[in-house]
Amino acid sequence: xxxxxxxxxxxxxxxxxxxxxxxxxxxxxxxxxxxxxxxxxxxxxxxxxxxxxxxxxxxxxxxxxxxxxxxxxxxxxxxxxxxxxxxxxxxxxxxxxxxxxxxxxxxxxxxxxxxxxxxxxxxxxxxxxxxxxxxxxxxxxxxxxxxxxxxxxxxxxxxxxxxxxxxxxxxxxxxxxxxxxxxxxxxxxxxxxxxxxxxxxxxxxxxxxxxxxxxxxxxxxxxxxxxxxxxxxxxxxxxxxxxxxxxxxxxxxxxxxxxxxxxxxxxxxxxxx
Amino acid sequence: xxxxxxxxxxxxxxxxxxxxxxxxxxxxxxxxxxxxxxxxxxxxxxxxxxxxxxxxxxxxxxxxxxxxxxxxxxxxxxxxxxxxxxxxxxxxxxxxxxxxxxxxxxxxxxxxxxxxxxxxxxxxxxxxxxxxxxxxxxxxxxxxxxxxxxxxxxxxxxxxxxxxxxxxxxxxxxxxxxxxxxxxxxxxxxxxxxxxxxxxxxxxxxxxxxxxxxxxxxxxxxxxxxxxxxxxxxxxxxxxxxxxxxxxxxxxxxxxxxxxxxxxxxxxxxxxx
Numbered sequence: 001x002x003x004x005x006x007x008x009x010x011x012x013x014x015x016x017x018x019x020x021x022x023x024x025x026x027x028x029x030x031x032x033x034x035x036x037x038x039x040x041x042x043x044x045x046x047x048x049x050x051x052x053x054x055x056x057x058x059x060x061x062x063x064x065x066x067x068x069x070x071x072x073x074x075x076x077x078x079x080x081x082x083x084x085x086x087x088x089x090x091x092x093x094x095x096x097x098x099x100x101x102x103x104x105x106x107x108x109x110x111x112x113x114x115x116x117x118x119x120x121x122x123x124x125x126x127x128x129x130x131x132x133x134x135x136x137x138x139x140x141x142x143x144x145x146x147x148x149x150x151x152x153x154x155x156x157x158x159x160x161x162x163x164x165x166x167x168x169x170x171x172x173x174x175x176x177x178x179x180x181x182x183x184x185x186x187x188x189x190x191x192x193x194x195x196x197x198x199x200x201x202x203x204x205x206x207x208x209x210x211x212x213x214x215x216x217x218x219x220x221x222x223x224x225x226x227x228x229x230x231x232x233x234x235x236x237x238x239x240x241x242x243x244x245x246x247x248x249x250x251x252x253x254x255x256x257x258x259x260x261x262x263x264x265x266x267x268x269x270x271x272x273x
Numbered sequence: 274x275x276x277x278x279x280x281x282x283x284x285x286x287x288x289x290x291x292x293x294x295x296x297x298x299x300x301x302x303x304x305x306x307x308x309x310x311x312x313x314x315x316x317x318x319x320x321x322x323x324x325x326x327x328x329x330x331x332x333x334x335x336x337x338x339x340x341x342x343x344x345x346x347x348x349x350x351x352x353x354x355x356x357x358x359x360x361x362x363x364x365x366x367x368x369x370x371x372x373x374x375x376x377x378x379x380x381x382x383x384x385x386x387x388x389x390x391x392x393x394x395x396x397x398x399x400x401x402x403x404x405x406x407x408x409x410x411x412x413x414x415x416x417x418x419x420x421x422x423x424x425x426x427x428x429x430x431x432x433x434x435x436x437x438x439x440x441x442x443x444x445x446x447x448x449x450x451x452x453x454x455x456x457x458x459x460x461x462x463x464x465x466x467x468x469x470x471x472x473x474x475x476x477x478x479x480x481x482x483x484x485x486x487x488x489x490x491x492x493x494x495x496x497x498x499x500x501x502x503x504x505x506x507x508x509x510x511x512x513x514x515x516x517x518x519x520x521x522x523x524x525x526x527x528x529x530x531x532x533x534x535x536x537x538x539x540x541x542x543x544x545x546x
Contacts, residue, residue: 008378017536020300027293027346028370031382043536067377073300089377097301097364104340104362105281109304125530132437136412164405167440171531257398258444263290263316 009061009068010037013054013083015075018043024093025071037069045074051082062087075111124174131170131177138178139163144195150178152269153196156206157182157235158226159216161253161261165206168258173266184231187238192246204265205243205250207236212254282334282341283310286327286356288348291316297366298344310342318347324355335360348384397447404443404450411451412436417468423451425542426469429479430455430508431499432489434526434534438479441531446539457504460511465519477538478516478523480509485527 010029012021018041029037045051051074058068068088074080075094083090098109138146147153152175154162162179169175186193196203208216210233217227225231243250249268251261283302285294291314302310318324324347331341341361347353348367356363371382411419420426425448427435435452442448453476459466469476481489483506490500498504516523522541524534 017532019532019536020296023293023296024366028367028374031348031367031371031384032374032378032380033383035378035380043540069374069377075304089373091370091373093297093366093370094301094304096369097366098304100362100364101301101305101342104342105305105308107305107308110306111304129434129437129531132440136409136436139409161402163409164402164444167405167444171437171440171444258402259290259292263292263314267314267316 006066007036007038008066009058010039011054011058011068011070011088012039012041013045013070013072013074014041014043015046015079016043016073018073021071021073021093024073025069025091028071028091045079048078048082051079055082055086059087077111127174128171131174132167134176134178135166135170139166147178147180147195147199150176150202152177152204152265153199153202154179154206154265155182155196155203155239155248156253157208157213157232157239159213159220160206160208161258162206165253165258165261165265168262169265173262175266182235182239182242184235187235187242190242190245192242200246200248203246203248204269205239205248206261207240207243207250207252207254208232209252209254210236279339280309280311281339282331283312284327284331284341284343284361285312285314286318286343286345286347287314287316288319288352289316289346291346294344294346294366297346298342298364301344301364318352321351321355324352328355328359332360350384400447401444404447405440407449407451408439408443412439420451420453420468420472422449423475424449425477425538426450426472426475427452427479427538428455428469428476428512428521429526430481430486430505430512432486432493433479433481434531435479438526438531438534438538441535442538445535448539455508455512455515457508460508460515463518465515473519473521476519476521477542478512478521479534480513480516480523480525480527481505482525482527483509 010025012018012025014021022041042054045054058070062068070083070086070088070090071093072080072083072090073093074083080092080095102109138150152169154166154177156162158181166177166179169177180196191197192200210229213232213236214227214229217232221227240250251264253261283298285291285298287294295314315327318327331343335341343356343359343361343363344366345353345356345363346366347356353365353368375382411423425442427439427450429435431454439450439452442450453469464470465473483502486505486509487500487502490505494500524537526534
């Protein structure tokens, strides 16, 4: 195949928020790392009229540019037809799969737009909102009151990624997550720090590499002992020993995204909801 | 079609985190609101051996249950074949679309697994992590220092959803969001509160309905003036007037999810990245 790589305009089109179209579209585009793409998301395409306006814009581009790509999660047949008639490559992310599901489930799809990222299941939605509050309240050991009410307690030396991982788990999965920082003084003993000692079965540890940790700490406090490679090495070695001694599962955050860590943590704690 | 609805086991299978499979799979399932599903996510299916173990489990279910559903984003052809040979309905979310992209882009797909939710673009990833810290630091007007460094300032009466919306925008879009609570005393004047007055063009307002707001506040402080319908009505009416007077765009959080609000906010502020 050709080795020329052009810049394609990419549109994520949806009758809802566009999140599903973006997620799957971007997943597909990562398979083409050498091509370049200019992305735009067009949410709430709910009328044939608006769809026509969007298609006119896309078609005006396709005259002077390589074929634009459209990733669509539009549900309405009428609106989908407007896009299909455009000059772009239109990838309908739901159509074929919906048909196959209808056959297997012996049910007709509702074809109602934008249900994926609405409030949907209100109970689940409220649980997520509650979990975000809980996470903020218990960030960085700020409040120890309700550690035992949490589903998971993330423990780690400072700057290993506890806070963003906590937020992600709360926001996306509605899990009650507290986090607890391990500090220099915690490594004097072979015991877990007192507040988390009775809760070891809820604990999950994070690590990093000394290099990465030192870099991140340097951004916060340049030239400090706190950011020195030696100090980072000391804390990480002792934290890992602590995790192993107490059978606390752990993951290294240096090479993993928060999404990957969340996935590992939930899988390991069998808490995926 | 039949009106009998059975409970189907659903598996989101991936060689990465499973987030894309979950997102698109769940979007498809919302089109079948009358059916019920028991969901499980199986991430990191990276070897043919592990895939065979998973398929054995799925096939053992299909003997006593209605056809299980498998939503797969596995990229490797070898592993995909293992699933295709199972007794489940396997919906391969990437296969067909990848082929069509290869044709249009005149490039072969890399077929490398799990790139969608890795750290990917490190700069973008670090921006998201930084945005989460920024959001926590500026939650609920806690720190006014850097309001002018923020991309967006969410303003609203207490309990309209500022905090979770802020976290979502930070975590998913790497946008620097501060939020600022409007309190009773702010409504005595026709001016914006002093700290945000010079930053009106960054402000975005949230509203709710008096009923919904009163409900949410009652959970926090039952039988208080703060939670009373009258007080909620007063604050919401005045907040809306303030938004209109100063040309601040706003959205009502009572019927919208944080994903939908984020989408509206970014679209309105043209900050979608």
